[in-house]
Amino acid sequence: MKYQGDALPNQYKDQLFGLNPLLNFVQISRLEEQGSSFKAVDESKVLSSQDHWFRPVDIKAGPDGAVYIADWYDSRLSHVDPRDTWNKNTGRIYRLRSKQSQPQGQFDFSQYSISELTTALKSENKWFRQQALRQFGDRNDAQAIHALLPLFRGNNAQNALEALWAIHLSGGLSDDLVIEALEHKDPYVRLWAVRLVGDNKQASKIVADKLVQLARQERHLEVIGQLASSAKRLSGELAIPIIAQLIVNPASQHDIENQMLIWWAMESKAVAYRTALLKIFSKQNIWQLPIVKNVLITRLMQRYALAGGMLNYQTSAELLALSPSDQDSKIMLAALQQSIQSVELNLLPEQLVSQMQLLQNKFGEGKLSNGIKQKDPTVIQEALSIIAKGKGQALERLSYIKLMGQIQETQAIPILLKLVIDGTETTGARFEALQALGKFNSAELGSKLVSYYPDKLRADPLLKDAALSLFATRAEWAKALLIMVNQTRQVKKADIPDHIVRKVKLLNDQALTHQVDQIWPEVRVTNTDEKSQEISKIKQALDVGKGIASDGKIVFNQYCGACHQLFGQGGHLGPDLTGYDRNNVNSFVLNIVDPNAEIREGYVLYQAKHKNGQSLVGFVQDRNASQLILKPVGQDAVTFMLDDLVSLEVQSRSIMPERIIEHLSHQQIRDLFAYIRQ
Numbered sequence: 001m002k003y004q005g006d007a008l009p010n011q012y013k014d015q016l017f018g019l020n021p022l023l024n025f026v027q028i029s030r031l032e033e034q035g036s037s038f039k040a041v042d043e044s045k046v047l048s049s050q051d052h053w054f055r056p057v058d059i060k061a062g063p064d065g066a067v068y069i070a071d072w073y074d075s076r077l078s079h080v081d082p083r084d085t086w087n088k089n090t091g092r093i094y095r096l097r098s099k100q101s102q103p104q105g106q107f108d109f110s111q112y113s114i115s116e117l118t119t120a121l122k123s124e125n126k127w128f129r130q131q132a133l134r135q136f137g138d139r140n141d142a143q144a145i146h147a148l149l150p151l152f153r154g155n156n157a158q159n160a161l162e163a164l165w166a167i168h169l170s171g172g173l174s175d176d177l178v179i180e181a182l183e184h185k186d187p188y189v190r191l192w193a194v195r196l197v198g199d200n201k202q203a204s205k206i207v208a209d210k211l212v213q214l215a216r217q218e219r220h221l222e223v224i225g226q227l228a229s230s231a232k233r234l235s236g237e238l239a240i241p242i243i244a245q246l247i248v249n250p251a252s253q254h255d256i257e258n259q260m261l262i263w264w265a266m267e268s269k270a271v272a273y274r275t276a277l278l279k280i281f282s283k284q285n286i287w288q289l290p291i292v293k294n295v296l297i298t299r300l301m302q303r304y305a306l307a308g309g310m311l312n313y314q315t316s317a318e319l320l321a322l323s324p325s326d327q328d329s330k331i332m333l334a335a336l337q338q339s340i341q342s343v344e345l346n347l348l349p350e351q352l353v354s355q356m357q358l359l360q361n362k363f364g365e366g367k368l369s370n371g372i373k374q375k376d377p378t379v380i381q382e383a384l385s386i387i388a389k390g391k392g393q394a395l396e397r398l399s400y401i402k403l404m405g406q407i408q409e410t411q412a413i414p415i416l417l418k419l420v421i422d423g424t425e426t427t428g429a430r431f432e433a434l435q436a437l438g439k440f441n442s443a444e445l446g447s448k449l450v451s452y453y454p455d456k457l458r459a460d461p462l463l464k465d466a467a468l469s470l471f472a473t474r475a476e477w478a479k480a481l482l483i484m485v486n487q488t489r490q491v492k493k494a495d496i497p498d499h500i501v502r503k504v505k506l507l508n509d510q511a512l513t514h515q516v517d518q519i520w521p522e523v524r525v526t527n528t529d530e531k532s533q534e535i536s537k538i539k540q541a542l543d544v545g546k547g548i549a550s551d552g553k554i555v556f557n558q559y560c561g562a563c564h565q566l567f568g569q570g571g572h573l574g575p576d577l578t579g580y581d582r583n584n585v586n587s588f589v590l591n592i593v594d595p596n597a598e599i600r601e602g603y604v605l606y607q608a609k610h611k612n613g614q615s616l617v618g619f620v621q622d623r624n625a626s627q628l629i630l631k632p633v634g635q636d637a638v639t640f641m642l643d644d645l646v647s648l649e650v651q652s653r654s655i656m657p658e659r660i661i662e663h664l665s666h667q668q669i670r671d672l673f674a675y676i677r678q
Contacts, residue, residue: 002031004126007065007101016040017067021055021077022580024048026069035255036221047096052583063127064104066097076587109135114144118151121162129162137169145172152177157186164189168196175204182210187220194223198230208238215245221255228261236273239265244280253290262291263299270303274315284324297328298335305339306626310349317352326362333359339627341406342641345374364395372403380409388415390425398432405436408612413440417448421456431466438470441613446477453481454490468496469635472503473614475512482515498523498657499633506607506617506651526593526658534593534661541666542585542673552675555668559660566676573633574656575600582677595656605651606630611644617651 001017018027018040025048029040047056047069055072062068073090109131112120120132136144145167152163164181167173173196181193194211197203203211215227228246231239246252246262269277277300286292301319304312316336323329333356345353353370361367368386371379383400390397401419404412419425419433434457437445450471457463471481484491501523505513517524526534556566563573570576582588607617608630618632628648631637633655661669 001059001061001067003061003067004124005061005065005067006124007098008067008096009098012046015043017046017059018042019056019059019069021057021072024050024052024054024056026056026059036225036257047094053090061125061127062095062104063107063125063131064097064101065125065127066095066101069094069096114141114147117144118147118163118166121148121151121166122156122159133162133165133169136166140169140171142171144170148172157189160184160186161189161192164192164196175207178207179210182207182214187223190214190218190220191223191226194226194230198226198233201233203234203238208234208241211238212241212245215242216249218249219251221251221258224249224251224255225258225261228258228265232261232265232268236269236276239269240273240276240280243269247280247289247291247296248286256295259291259295263295266296266300267303270300271307271312274304278315278318278322281319281322287324287328293328293331297332301332301335302339305336306624308343308626310347313347313352314349317349317355320352320355329359330363333363333365338639341639342644345370360399364393366396366399369399369403372400372407372409375407375409380411384412384415387412387419394426394428398429401429401432401436405439408439410440413437413442413445417445417452420449421452423456427460427462430460430463434463434466434470438473438614439612441474443476443480446471446474447480450477450480450484454484458491458495466635468500469503469632472500472507473616475507475509478504478507478509478512479515482512482519486515486519493519496520499655502653502655502657503617506653507615522659522662523657531593534659535589537666538589538592538661538669541669545667545670547667547670547672547674549671549674549678551668552671552673555664555672556675559664559672563656574603577676585673585677588673588676592661593658595654595658596652599652599654603654605653605655607647607649607651608640609646609648610640611646 003012003015003017012028014031016027016029016031018029020027025045027042028044028046029042031038032041053073053075055074055077056069057072058070060068071092071094073092074087076086109117109120112132112135117132117135120128123129123132148163148167148170152160152167154160167177178193178197181189184190184193194214197207197211211227211230214223215231218224218227224246227242231242231246234242243262243265246265252258252262266277280286281292281297287297297319301316304316304319320329320332320336323332336356340348357367357370359365360369366383368379368383372383383404385391386397387400387404401416404416416433416437420430420437422430434449437449449467453464453467453471457467468481471477481491481496485493485496498520501516501520505516505523557570560566561570563571565572565576566578568578580588603619605617606620607615608628609615616630616632616638618630618635618638620628621631621637622629626642628640628642628645629637630640661672664672
């Protein structure tokens with residue numbers, strides 16, 4: 001809550017009161033401008049408690065200027081127990097007030113005259129201003145406008161803003177008054193004038209022209225953001241001139257929030273007003289602007305290409321034709337290629353196909369790429385020759401290797417297999433060949449790749465990880481690997497990382513899972529009794545003796561730091577633990593022993609099953625109407641066309657392994673918790 005009352009001491013004016021129910025305090029923070037937004041800088045605790053049942057969960061200011069805090073008051077705050085076992089009788093409300101404050105007398109806003117309501121708009125207490133505005137809205141009395149205009153035209157910016165709102169609520173927002181507000185010296189009055197026009201979703205010519213002028217001249221970042229937001233809500237005829245001026249406005253070039261708002265305004269007009277939008281990009285100097293190069297051209301190209309249909313593809317070609325430089329063409333080509341991966345080239349206009357062929361050849365991505373996608377037999381033979389003999393540019397060759405996997409060209413399999421095991425080849429080429437072979441649904445191919453692993457792939461760390469991850473994407477391939485581990489003993493059990501073992505279990509093959517549990521019993525899911533034993537072990541360790549935090553840091557870095565941050569150090573695969581209630585031992589113990597009990601939003605794994613038989617597990621990085629970008633743990637992100645997926649399922653298991661404290665001594669457990677709780 002931002003405090004805008006009149007009863008607390010001045011140091012609290014316009015400060016943020018932030019609740020921290022996990023750590024049992026109420027924080028005071030100040031706001032600092034950060035581009036078009038803000039950041040909060042913590043300054044002090046206005047209220048804290050050693051009572052771990054103190055759980056402030058809501059906060060409001062009252063008419064008396066005091067601050068009211070709702071306290072959940074319970075030992076738990078998170079959902080450690082799915083049962084409804086909360087104590088319903090312990091909640092309470094606190095009041096935070098100045099020692100000199102007096103009780104608020106009785107009042108009835110419904111009985112206030114227009115003059116009294118206008119006076120209330122000038123109150124130092126925001127609560128009174130809001131109640132007055134509510135009355136203006138309920139009454140919708142045009143007679144109030146005359147009383148409000150002097151307040152709007154006065155020297156106090158906050159009063160002017162309150163009066164603008166009241167005039168709008170009273171039905172008095174004429175074109176003349178909107179123009180006056182758009183010219184106001186205070187940026188927030190200008191901002192709200194723009195906002196109210198957008199709320200109305202229409203504007204007269206005189207107001208529309210003024211908005212275009214403001215979009216060109218405005219330098220206040222929040223006003224620019226509102227201009228973009230309102231433009232999105234207006235018709236294309238009114239919006240596109242505003243968008244065009246926002247794009248060239250110097251203040252739009254480095255604020256990413258505003259750049260995205262401008263893009264969303266543009267995107268909303270992309271189909272119905274495509275000709276008018278392309279006209280913006282017909283001026284070459286506009287392409288040099290950071291917002292165009294870094295934000296707009298990539299997204300606009302994707303917008304048309306992903307929508308599909310001959311008209312949208314033709315628009316993609318027209319946009320590409322407007323490019324004034326190789327750099328811009330390369331940016332758009334990459335966006336275009338990503339967007340039409342599964343589209344047959346004969347469905348594209350000739351102009352676009354020709355443009356792509358020229359640019360692919362120019363940028364080293366291969367003049368044969370389009371022909372390969374069309375599965376032209378002559379072109380495929382030429383490309384296979386380049387792959388086999390190592391001719392052509394490196395980038396061109398790598399692109400052909402990838403494409404052979406994408407189109408699942410069976411003639412490429414023996415060539416790619418030979419490339420994978422050729423020690424004279426670059427690691428990059430061998431890696432891409434391995435990835436391409438993973439697209440083919442063949443048990444025989446999997447067995448052959450697994451047979452290469454001990455002597456040809458294991459020595460190179462990149463190829464080793466890539467191969468093991470690949471074997472874990474298909475049940476038959478994983479079974480071939482387990483034969484080497486459990487029967488021929490060509491691969492040691494310790495050679496397979498735990499995260500690969502868990503991926504194999506996610507293939508949902510009962511026979512395979514049974515084998516894995518026999519070979520790696522330490523990776524199997526713990527049962528209730530085993531979890532209880534682990535919890536008892538931790539509690540016994542913590543009940544006797546003290547831990548050493550400095551030694552605990554070493555334990556944390558070894559067992560937890562690869563995935564979790566604490567005190568600004570560690571990995572990012574799991575949540576940052578710094579802001580958690582680290583003194584709540586019970587909660588921490590439960591999450592360590594049973595990491596699947598509650599998986600935080602943003603850290604949920606998804607399993608994507610492809611039509612080619614592959615099964616990949618990872619985090620969803622991005623998704624739109626036609627594509628999914630999945631980031632498997634420890635691997636590069638993979639882009640799927642949604643039409644190529646059989647299923648996409650949320651996994652109930654966390655990436656955090658179980659039994660992480662199994663090999664820790666009691667002293668190491670005490671040390672770990674001493675470090676966590678400091």
